[in-house]
Amino acid sequence: MKYKRSERLVFMTQHLTAHPNQLIPLTFFVDKFNQAKSSISEDIRIIKDVFENDGIGIVQTTAGAGGGVTFQPKISYSRAEEIVEDFMGMLKTKERLLPGGYLYMSDIMGHPTLMNSIGELIATMYGREDIDAVVTIATKGISLANAVARKLNVPVAVIRKDNKVTEGSTVSVNYVSGSTRKIETMVLSKRTLKEGSRVLVVDDFLRAGGSITGVINLMEEFSAQVVGVSVLVEAKQVEHRRFNDYTSLLKVSDIDEFNQSFLVEEGNCLEYIENEFQKA
Amino acid sequence: MKYKRSERLVFMTQHLTAHPNQLIPLTFFVDKFNQAKSSISEDIRIIKDVFENDGIGIVQTTAGAGGGVTFQPKISYSRAEEIVEDFMGMLKTKERLLPGGYLYMSDIMGHPTLMNSIGELIATMYGREDIDAVVTIATKGISLANAVARKLNVPVAVIRKDNKVTEGSTVSVNYVSGSTRKIETMVLSKRTLKEGSRVLVVDDFLRAGGSITGVINLMEEFSAQVVGVSVLVEAKQVEHRRFNDYTSLLKVSDIDEFNQSFLVEEGNCLEYIENEFQKA
Numbered sequence: 001m002k003y004k005r006s007e008r009l010v011f012m013t014q015h016l017t018a019h020p021n022q023l024i025p026l027t028f029f030v031d032k033f034n035q036a037k038s039s040i041s042e043d044i045r046i047i048k049d050v051f052e053n054d055g056i057g058i059v060q061t062t063a064g065a066g067g068g069v070t071f072q073p074k075i076s077y078s079r080a081e082e083i084v085e086d087f088m089g090m091l092k093t094k095e096r097l098l099p100g101g102y103l104y105m106s107d108i109m110g111h112p113t114l115m116n117s118i119g120e121l122i123a124t125m126y127g128r129e130d131i132d133a134v135v136t137i138a139t140k141g142i143s144l145a146n147a148v149a150r151k152l153n154v155p156v157a158v159i160r161k162d163n164k165v166t167e168g169s170t171v172s173v174n175y176v177s178g179s180t181r182k183i184e185t186m187v188l189s190k191r192t193l194k195e196g197s198r199v200l201v202v203d204d205f206l207r208a209g210g211s212i213t214g215v216i217n218l219m220e221e222f223s224a225q226v227v228g229v230s231v232l233v234e235a236k237q238v239e240h241r242r243f244n245d246y247t248s249l250l251k252v253s254d255i256d257e258f259n260q261s262f263l264v265e266e267g268n269c270l271e272y273i274e275n276e277f278q279k280a
Numbered sequence: 281m282k283y284k285r286s287e288r289l290v291f292m293t294q295h296l297t298a299h300p301n302q303l304i305p306l307t308f309f310v311d312k313f314n315q316a317k318s319s320i321s322e323d324i325r326i327i328k329d330v331f332e333n334d335g336i337g338i339v340q341t342t343a344g345a346g347g348g349v350t351f352q353p354k355i356s357y358s359r360a361e362e363i364v365e366d367f368m369g370m371l372k373t374k375e376r377l378l379p380g381g382y383l384y385m386s387d388i389m390g391h392p393t394l395m396n397s398i399g400e401l402i403a404t405m406y407g408r409e410d411i412d413a414v415v416t417i418a419t420k421g422i423s424l425a426n427a428v429a430r431k432l433n434v435p436v437a438v439i440r441k442d443n444k445v446t447e448g449s450t451v452s453v454n455y456v457s458g459s460t461r462k463i464e465t466m467v468l469s470k471r472t473l474k475e476g477s478r479v480l481v482v483d484d485f486l487r488a489g490g491s492i493t494g495v496i497n498l499m500e501e502f503s504a505q506v507v508g509v510s511v512l513v514e515a516k517q518v519e520h521r522r523f524n525d526y527t528s529l530l531k532v533s534d535i536d537e538f539n540q541s542f543l544v545e546e547g548n549c550l551e552y553i554e555n556e557f558q559k560a
Binding site: 005006007009010011013014017018019022046047049050051054056098099100102103104105106107109110111112113115116138139140142143146147149150153154155156157158160165166167168189191192 | 285286287289290291293294297298299302326327329330331334336378379380382383384385386387389390391392393395396418419420422423426427429430433434435436437438440445446447448469471472485
């Protein structure tokens with residue numbers, strides 16, 4: 001079967017976006033379409049232009065015998081603003097406030113379209129970093145970690161608070177939970193994360209930062225380097241956080257259980273993305 | 281800016297695959313490209329043909345004022361075979377065998393490309409069903425549930441074994457864990473799942489079926505209808521399973537800890553997909 005250019009473009013666009021951050025050898029398309037390399041290169045140029053003009057991502061080609069094409073998701077600044085705004089609209093509803101000043105967020109974590117968009121946003125922030133794995137804490141962080149890891153094309157390592165028979169040998173650290181002031185334990189299966197990995201830590205909510213500090217300590221046990229920490233929501237007005245360098249999509253403050261109210265504002269992620277675009 | 285057909289096809293292909301099972305109004309593309317509806321319809325026809333010939337999915341158009349186009353992921357039978365085979369290759373390594381005859385699977389659950397492919401496979405199996413939510417049990421099932429829900433474009437509801445302050449009001453049921461014979465509890469936040477939903481239940485491993493039976497009981501409390509149960513791996517040679525109708529990708533049997541060996545074979549998912557294609 002002979003493919004026309006229009007048909008090749010449809011197939012290639014689908015294939016590239018379905019395999020983010022993965023080198024596709026040019027020969028894959030050459031063989032599939034039975035076309036000269038020069039035609040395939042021209043197809044890729046068309047895709048590259050649309051992807052870059054429409055804020056979908058970067059298309060990089062590498063020359064030579066082992067050459068190929070890589071699609072790296074990278075959204076535009078205005079798309080990032082839109083995602084943060086959508087998320088804010090969802091978070092703002094006062095029915096989210098639970099006894100103890102906690103926010104109900106399970107529906108947000110279970111919203112695949114929103115998680116996918118946020119995954120693109122976080123992958124855009126850290127796309128220039130060399131990342132081997134996304135690390136998160138069970139249970140809530142897992143959906144976010146999956147969304148980010150899918151875009152970066154790296155594995156997810158899930159830290160647990162209990163030690164299960166299905167994990168094999170584990171490494172554990174103790175940490176002080178910021179909210180309850182209790183000493184708790186977190187464990188990570190030894191084979192889930194390679195020694196010396198460069199990791200991005202993600203989580204749903206950052207309160208006092210006790211568990212993220214625990215994660216950072218646990219990463220030391222794996223000789224891993226924490227490239228970044230990114231959370232969906234941070235609680236403002238919390239002091240003594242034991243790490244400074246993190247990004248957040250939203251900030252929550254002035255939680256008032258009696259009046260059932262709280263304030264939501266933008267986190268620092270848009271600033272971070274703006275800087276990324278200036279560097280690029 | 282005027283888009284050429286080639287450029288429109290790239291954008292539209294990306295947009296459709298990024299929004300599976302979501303109706304995109306034709307006017308979205310008409311306005312974006314400043315083109316007549318007839319040209320856009322011709323673009324869609326090209327995409328539809330490639331998607332159907334190459335086993336990417338179905339493209340459905342609905343006519344009229346509120347008309348639009350929907351992309352539904354549907355992989356080919358040969359692609360499904362390939363996914364099952366890849367997964368089998370990964371699962372077969374004997375280093376997975378843990379004390380007690382458990383299998384280490386955390387790396388599989390944390391492998392975003394594999395999870396995405398399996399998500400497409402399960403979405404292909406249940407694509408003709410009317411599904412409102414994907415339900416799973418924390419922690420291991422979450423990555424699979426996300427992958428499936430993303431393709432079906434429905435929310436995920438995560439059942440937990442502990443009751444957290446961040447869940448709000450919950451409904452709980454007790455169940456007998458098949459492996460430990462202990463009575464355990466599972467809880468689901470009331471607002472995570474609408475009453476009367478049609479749900480697809482997914483999980484990583486099916487052993488005696490105690491926890492899936494628990495999920496089915498819990499679903500009754502939500503007046504939810506279980507449309508299907510799909511697991512990655514089932515243990516063969518287990519009797520007295522309290523439900524019969526489920527799909528699995530792989531079956532594991534003859535687990536021999538002493539000789540560090542076990543058998544892996546195909547589950548019934550390929551049969552199920554074959555039937556789906558015959559019905560279509």
